[in-house]
Amino acid sequence: MSPKQQRGEETVARVLDAALELYAQSGEAGLTLGAITQAGGVSAGSIYHHFGSLHGVTTALAMRWLGRLLGELAAALERADDARTGIHAIVRTYLDFVRAHPAAARLLHSARADHEGMAHAKAIRDSQEARLSPIAAWIDARREAGELAALPTPVIESLVLGPVVGAARRWLSVGDIDLDETTPALQEHIWRSVAP
Template sequence: MSPKQQRGEATVELLLDAALRVYAASGEQGLTVSAVTKASGVSLGSLYHHFGSLDGLFVALAQRWLTRLLGELATALQGARTARSGIRALVRAYFAFIQEHRDAALLLHSSRADQYGMTQGKELRDSQEARLSAFALWVQPRIESGELAPLPLPLIESLVLGPVVGVARRWLSGIDDVDLAEAARILPERIWRSLSP
């Protein structure tokens, strides 16, 4: 990699790190070009050069953290011997991620991220295909062996992640009626019941 490419990558990292800090401190309304350039020390021109717009920066930031979340979920599934233990591992990994990376989790579960997911869903899914394939590769043999109900993959994905995302959103919103440890104990068994043959 040339020195120019290295500087470009370093600039991208500075901007992404600063954008998350600004988002964490000021929320979605505070995430402005001015705030990010000030927090990063990077010029306005560099931000536009690398991301095209504030929306481009937001999408890149969301993609960065979504990639990381999906990677952690895939890692959790790799160590699971059974479908039941895999569901438990996935739920725990998701909750551990949102606790460890609360700022990034707030961004990933934000209305802006939802809007992007709704309008650019296919594009988003295509960009994460390798990470999502890990889930499909883990599920398919368990369906074939009869360990999981023979349901379409998108439905299985929804049955597993729907309740987890719902609890995560509630916890991230600051509502004080969700105990993640309790949810991590209860949800896997309830999810498993919806997927068992």
């Protein structure tokens, strides 16, 4: 990597780190060009050069954390001995991620992220293909082995992640559920929904 490329990557990382900190403090309202340039120690020109716009910063930040979440889910599945432990691992890993990174999780579960997800679902899936493929392959292999219900992969993904996302949103927005108590209950209920 050339020194110029390295400096560019460092600038991108500083901007995204600053943007997440500002989001944690003030939500989307805190993500202004002035606040990011000041917190990240970069120029407005650098932001436009690397991200194209303020919206580009938010999108890149969400994609960074989505990639990290998907990577953690795929790694959890790789360590699973069977379908049941894999499903349990997905639930636990997702909710542990939300608890460990609440600001990033709020961004990923925000109305803006929902809007972007609906408007650009194919592009987002394509950009995360390297992280999504191992998850889909794991589901396919377990289904073909008779360890999961004979349902299409997108249906299994929805049955598994739908309740987990719902619990994460509830914890992030209202805070009236205990993730330690919720995790084992969800693990078993979700497992029963996808078991053969």
